[in-house]
Amino acid sequence: MLAGTKIVLGVAGGIAAYKACALTSKLTQQGAVVKVIMTKSATEFISPLTFQALSRNAVYTDTFDEKDLEKIAHIDLADWADCFIIAPATANTIGKFANGIGDDMLSTTILATTSPVYIAPSMNVNMYSHPSVVANMKILDGYGYRFIEPGNGYLACGWVGKGRLEEPETIIQVVDQDLLTNQLFAGKKVLVTAGPTREKVDPVRFFSNHSSGKMGFALAEEAARLGADVTLIAGPVQLPTPTNVARIDVESAEEMYQAVNSYYDDQDIVIKAAAVADYRPINTYQEKIKKKTGNLTIEMERTKDILKELGTKKQGQFLVGFAAETTNVLDYGKAKLVSKNLDAIVINDITVEGAGFTTDTNQVWYLNREGKEHLLPLASKRDIARQLLLIIDQxxxxESK
Structure with missing residues (x-):
């Protein structure tokens, strides 16, 4: 997959910069077109001439050194790249990326790109575990940057532990595999629902649930990364729209029902991760209900069962439902899988620590109609989303065999 791939390699100022030379050479040997950006500190360890000879391309070190007067270098590179690899990525560089600081050629180019970014950290073991570095890496993970974890071993500072830049062969393997999987859903249309719904009582009150939408948004983001044409129907959540995803905002269960049905017929894969209200008030009020003595009774009625209707009328779509449960999770999930005519169901036991609605991590069961069961252990919701999509693809x- 690397042949012809346009890669910008960012080299930050650490002793592991010498490994970036081998990485440049190996990428070039595999047919990739490599352009290198070095920070000022990186040039203290390795000469730009070394990377120029290995990549057979000019090396960028200064934002204001415009090599082509008709182009702005950092914007041109940002647009040119199929992907970025930052190796080694120092604590300082990671901090700049996480906080939107653009004060050199590398950081300004990263701010300008929409291409995938792979970060291979390298630093002292204590630096790697420092709360500020951990927080910055978490921010970048939230932006969709992919981390290639450092290895354990003897470090230049004399310490032994995690922080050693991963070997060039492993970095290449990760990027190569990602480029391969990024074409899995090319040409497929994927519909994802996410978040809660709100069922209005009066102008200031509504019934809802704890769904944050994070799992559904992660699924939409990863489906787009895999090359799909993604439509995301989202309840009221405060989350940014994933890159290359068409978002439709709704509020009530009825609005969700109408939106899903308007897109359903021409979809290849439908993943209903939204936590849609099962009930809504029969009567709503145009003015705020005033507080009175005694209890207040609000009569509720069932909302439409969107997932069941989709299962009834599906014609070739691969339909996946979600179930948030607290007891007998597998039994309830299996029953829902059958009763709603699903191809698969993802069961979320929200009593598991680190799983559930508002967390950034999750642990789920994936069940299909043939009775296969997959337990996806606790991981980030983005990782869980990617694993689920790879299972669905397989x-x-x-089915088509």
């Missing part, structure tokens, strides 16, 4: 391939 199941669709198995």
């Amino acid at each position: 199941e669709i391939k198995d």
